[in-house]
Amino acid sequence: MFRRAAIKPALPTVVLKEFRGYASGYSTEHREPSGPIVKTEIPGPKSKALLKDMDAIQQCGSVQLFTDFEKSAGNYIADADGNVLLDTYTQISSVPLGYNHPQLLTAFNNDSDIRALVNRPALGVFPAVDWPAKLRDVLLSVAPSGLDQVMTMMCGSCSNENAFKAAFIRYAINKRGGLTTFTEEEMKSVLENKPPGAPNLSVMSFKAPLLQGAFHGRTFGSLATTRSKAIHKLDFPSFDWPAAWFPHYRYPLEEFKRENEQEDKKCLEYVSELFQTWEKKSPIAAVIIEPIQSEGGDNHASPEFFQELQKICANNGAALIMDEVQTGCGPTGKMWCYEHFDLPSPPDMVTFSKKMMTGGFYSKTLYKPPQPFRIFNTWMGDPSKLIMLDRVLKVIKTDKLLDLVQESGRILKCGLHDLECEFPNMINSVRGRGTFLSFDVSTVALRDKIIGTLKKNGVLGGTCGESAIRLRPALIFAPKHAEIYLDILRKTLLELKQGASC
Numbered sequence: 001m002f003r004r005a006a007i008k009p010a011l012p013t014v015v016l017k018e019f020r021g022y023a024s025g026y027s028t029e030h031r032e033p034s035g036p037i038v039k040t041e042i043p044g045p046k047s048k049a050l051l052k053d054m055d056a057i058q059q060c061g062s063v064q065l066f067t068d069f070e071k072s073a074g075n076y077i078a079d080a081d082g083n084v085l086l087d088t089y090t091q092i093s094s095v096p097l098g099y100n101h102p103q104l105l106t107a108f109n110n111d112s113d114i115r116a117l118v119n120r121p122a123l124g125v126f127p128a129v130d131w132p133a134k135l136r137d138v139l140l141s142v143a144p145s146g147l148d149q150v151m152t153m154m155c156g157s158c159s160n161e162n163a164f165k166a167a168f169i170r171y172a173i174n175k176r177g178g179l180t181t182f183t184e185e186e187m188k189s190v191l192e193n194k195p196p197g198a199p200n201l202s203v204m205s206f207k208a209p210l211l212q213g214a215f216h217g218r219t220f221g222s223l224a225t226t227r228s229k230a231i232h233k234l235d236f237p238s239f240d241w242p243a244a245w246f247p248h249y250r251y252p253l254e255e256f257k258r259e260n261e262q263e264d265k266k267c268l269e270y271v272s273e274l275f276q277t278w279e280k281k282s283p284i285a286a287v288i289i290e291p292i293q294s295e296g297g298d299n300h301a302s303p304e305f306f307q308e309l310q311k312i313c314a315n316n317g318a319a320l321i322m323d324e325v326q327t328g329c330g331p332t333g334k335m336w337c338y339e340h341f342d343l344p345s346p347p348d349m350v351t352f353s354k355k356m357m358t359g360g361f362y363s364k365t366l367y368k369p370p371q372p373f374r375i376f377n378t379w380m381g382d383p384s385k386l387i388m389l390d391r392v393l394k395v396i397k398t399d400k401l402l403d404l405v406q407e408s409g410r411i412l413k414c415g416l417h418d419l420e421c422e423f424p425n426m427i428n429s430v431r432g433r434g435t436f437l438s439f440d441v442s443t444v445a446l447r448d449k450i451i452g453t454l455k456k457n458g459v460l461g462g463t464c465g466e467s468a469i470r471l472r473p474a475l476i477f478a479p480k481h482a483e484i485y486l487d488i489l490r491k492t493l494l495e496l497k498q499g500a501s502c
């Protein structure tokens with residue numbers, strides 16, 4: 001589907017700062033190859049043999065290749081067959097500093113950190129003596145301003161799931177007029193999964209007209225708010241919860257300003273309408289939204305849309321949960337993507353995982369449950385992940401990786417715009433922030449061919465939505481990697497264009 005005409009938009013004339021290398025002295029040169037090395041088809045014979053082995057014991061139809069972590073370095077992923085690919089997908093956007101970063105390889109080089117790795121505590125009951133300091137020094141050091149509470153979790157899905165629980169707890173307290181105690185009837189009915197103990201409350205999420213919608217995870221609560229691919233949800237009982245429309249913009253944005261403002265207005269009116277219609281059936285306690293709908297196809301909405309959405313949530317007493325599982329930790333050029341939206345106050349909760357190494361969520365104090373054991377499980381995260389996150393955050397700062405993301409992102413975006421002008425029948429709708437970029441391909445079949453040919457030419461790419469290709473490189477992706485990517489993408493498009501005309 002074409003969202004954007006292939007006209008190169010006027011990009012702001014920003015003078016690029018020259019990339020002078022990583023300030024810490026880290027160098028990709030002596031670790032990375034100078035470019036991709038492709039020796040076999042991918043998956044090659046060794047990956048295929050491993051796949052056969054694994055297939056005997058589990059469904060592994062999603063496996064693309066087997067990673068050789070010993071040989072992977074920086075922005076390059078090596079596979080079992082000795083292929084080394086420029087990685088623009090990074091384990092589904094979850095590798096902040098590339099492969100085998102020296103700061104991470106040495107993260108457990110002292111006894112106390114090894115003890116944290118070996119002795120995994122039940123964090124909600126027996127945390128280590130240094131845990132409060134670790135939470136403060138590491139996680140709270142990058143907390144969205146105004147959010148002074150943090151809970152660690154195991155993954156993105158359970159981070160969202162538990163943020164929902166925090167929102168329901170607060171909503172119920174408000175409904176009881178501030179009371180934090182329960183009635184006899186509530187205590188009894190809840191064990192039967194019935195109201196009033198298990199109340200009819202809901203979480204609103206976003207579907208997208210003609211496109212795929214929100215992705216918030218795969219555990220039952222988070223899955224109820226996921227609205228991307230049917231295959232993720234089929235056969236599972238789910239909550240009947242409201243879905244609002246995520247804006248569907250016309251591009252180029254500069255040309256369709258009025259139409260897109262109307263689109264925002266229409267979508268926001270529907271959000272307000274849903275609050276009213278669901279009030280009797282299952283009141284909406286929270287709204288969850290991705291700053292960029294990622295798995296759904298990198299669908300974007302304007303800062304004004306998010307500002308208005310925040311007002312509507314506040315007026316209806318619902319928590320606004322920003323799902324930064326994929327966008328968080330720098331890939332858009334800011335630590336948190338919502339910072340691009342100029343919100344007058346922070347969202348009520350921000351969930352994270354992937355590049356943050358640990359799952360979890362930040363929240364306002366208001367969302368702290370009054371009783372223990374309500375947001376809880378055995379591990380509740382893993383202290384060793386905070387040791388790694390500490391290193392990651394220090395490298396982001398020392399090597400000014402957020403600046404690098406903006407710089408490499410600009411080169412990538414300019415190059416992609418050039419390519420959409422050169423190949424208007426093949427790719428279109430270049431969009432994104434920082435290196436969190438994507439473009440649509442004219443058909444799903446062609447998209448899959450591009451991904452396959454990119455791999456053959458040495459680039460590992462990711463897909464999303466109906467027919468998009470997304471870029472999710474590590475934060476150490478430098479201008480030289482952007483140039484390599486653009487050269488290989490151009491070669492790939494030429495090959496496929498020539499192949500089609502033969």
Ligand SMILES: Cc1ncc(COP(=O)(O)O)c(C=O)c1O
Pocket residue numbers: 092155156157158160215216217218290294295323324325326327353354
């Ligand atoms: C925006 C978003 N939320 C939640 C999740 C779920 O995270 P996990 O796969 O760690 O459960 C994902 C995963 O891709 C995601 O992109």
